[in-house]
Amino acid sequence: MYHVQYHQFLHEMPDGTLKMTNPLTGRTAWWVPGRSGRPIENRQTEYARGEIREPEDYCAFCPVNLRQTPPEIDRRIYDGNQCRTVSRPMPSDMGQQPFLFRRVANLYEIVTLEYWRRNYDYRGLARRREWAAAYKNDPAGREHLLELIRTKRKNLRAVGEDMPEISAEAMLTEADSFFLGCHQLISAYRHYRVGADKSDTIQLCGSGCMTPDEHFEYFQFTADSIRDIYECNRYVRYVVAFQNWLAPAGASFDHLHKQLVGLDDWGTSISREVLASRSDPNFYNAQVVNFSSYNNLVMAENQHASLFADFGHRNPTAAVYSKSHHLRPFEHSPEELRGVSDLVHACHAAQGPKMSCNEEWYYQPRDCLEKIPFHVLIKWRVSNPAGFEGGTRIFINPMRPTDIRDQIVPELFRLRAEGRIAHTIQIAEECPVQPNSLRYNR
Numbered sequence: 001m002y003h004v005q006y007h008q009f010l011h012e013m014p015d016g017t018l019k020m021t022n023p024l025t026g027r028t029a030w031w032v033p034g035r036s037g038r039p040i041e042n043r044q045t046e047y048a049r050g051e052i053r054e055p056e057d058y059c060a061f062c063p064v065n066l067r068q069t070p071p072e073i074d075r076r077i078y079d080g081n082q083c084r085t086v087s088r089p090m091p092s093d094m095g096q097q098p099f100l101f102r103r104v105a106n107l108y109e110i111v112t113l114e115y116w117r118r119n120y121d122y123r124g125l126a127r128r129r130e131w132a133a134a135y136k137n138d139p140a141g142r143e144h145l146l147e148l149i150r151t152k153r154k155n156l157r158a159v160g161e162d163m164p165e166i167s168a169e170a171m172l173t174e175a176d177s178f179f180l181g182c183h184q185l186i187s188a189y190r191h192y193r194v195g196a197d198k199s200d201t202i203q204l205c206g207s208g209c210m211t212p213d214e215h216f217e218y219f220q221f222t223a224d225s226i227r228d229i230y231e232c233n234r235y236v237r238y239v240v241a242f243q244n245w246l247a248p249a250g251a252s253f254d255h256l257h258k259q260l261v262g263l264d265d266w267g268t269s270i271s272r273e274v275l276a277s278r279s280d281p282n283f284y285n286a287q288v289v290n291f292s293s294y295n296n297l298v299m300a301e302n303q304h305a306s307l308f309a310d311f312g313h314r315n316p317t318a319a320v321y322s323k324s325h326h327l328r329p330f331e332h333s334p335e336e337l338r339g340v341s342d343l344v345h346a347c348h349a350a351q352g353p354k355m356s357c358n359e360e361w362y363y364q365p366r367d368c369l370e371k372i373p374f375h376v377l378i379k380w381r382v383s384n385p386a387g388f389e390g391g392t393r394i395f396i397n398p399m400r401p402t403d404i405r406d407q408i409v410p411e412l413f414r415l416r417a418e419g420r421i422a423h424t425i426q427i428a429e430e431c432p433v434q435p436n437s438l439r440y441n442r
């Protein structure tokens with residue numbers, strides 16, 4: 001499967017049907033004439049300006065509701081000159097200090113602290129346990145934790161979970177997951193976009209609504225957090241990083257956030273990529289990035305990364321590949337990570353905040369020897385699988401990769417001219433598209 005000839009990844013039939021195979025996963029998707037059309041925007045994300053309240057208080061991630069999320073593992077702040085990270089603040093420290101991003105435990109973990117405790121006898125690092133003890137000893141901290149656990153148990157009871165009454169001490173033990181757990185969230189500072197345009201409406205603040213500088217801070221903070229999860233739990237083999245934007249993409253809040261989940265597994269997608277990488281040490285150049293440029297799918301490029309329209313996915317997908325020989329996001333130099341961030345930001349800005357999407361990060365797991373370049377997929381959630389897909393595992397994708405390119409590229413030119421994306425980005429025919437530009441295998 002991994003040695004198919006180039007033309008077989010994208011095969012156009014005489015009637016115009018395009019059969020697409022993803023070189024990394026072997027998954028198949030078809031574009032069928034007459035079933036296309038521009039994807040509809042998923043839901044209302046614009047609101048009358050008058051409805052906007054400052055400070056924002058729309059959801060648990062908004063600044064007014066700091067106590068509705070678990071204690072902050074760290075917070076990224078801007079102090080007027082530069083950004084810095086404040087780690088493990090106590091309740092009295094949280095106050096009014098404005099933040100750009102916050103990292104907290106997920107109240108509803110997928111892989112729980114209990115999982116790590118029971119299967120690995122994981123106890124967490126001393127500095128985290130000390131923080132937990134100090135927080136519980138602080139009267140405001142103790143009340144915060146009890147309030148969270150009560151709310152969590154009430155919500156679980158409401159969906160039918162068996163949640164017997166337990167003592168306050170047992171609740172505080174349950175709160176250990178906030179300090180030691182490996183499923184975390186990074187939330188951004190804004191719920192709605194700061195009113196930059198002159199219209200009477202305002203939009204939810206998506207990734208593309210930030211400035212390139214802010215988006216880079218978001219990226220760097222996420223990369224640092226991945227490293228921290230590895231450092232805190234030696235049993236973690238891979239930290240999955242993703243962002244679900246809006247309800248069709250699985251987000252339970254409209255407030256921008258990323259999720260990080262430490263796993264003792266690589267998951268199916270990375271395992272398939274490992275096989276592909278093993279089959280050819282130049283796989284990601286030859287079969288992925290070179291191939292995209294030979295088919296004129298490259299949308300933008302800079303010194304450190306490339307953005308192109310990808311194919312063979314269930315949904316229209318854009319891909320950003322790092323050119324760095326550093327394989328993991330937290331091993332990238334700031335300049336390299338900035339290059340990747342700028343293209344991911346530009347893609348979000350060009351598709352607009354109304355487009356529900358999943359942003360997924362892929363990179364070399366901790367215990368993996370095969371080389372995998374850091375890459376980010378942005379998948380637009382516009383198609384609903386039907387019976388045909390279920391029976392065949394062939395997905396009908398409403399857009400060809402050229403349709404994605406033709407939608408994004410004019411927007412990139414416009415946004416760059418307006419100074420809303422990084423000016424260092426080269427677009428479409430400006431891109432050098434050097435063959436073998438990924439240096440991951442050197």
Ligand SMILES: [Zn+2]
Binds near residue numbers: 059190191254
């Ligand atoms: Zn919010």
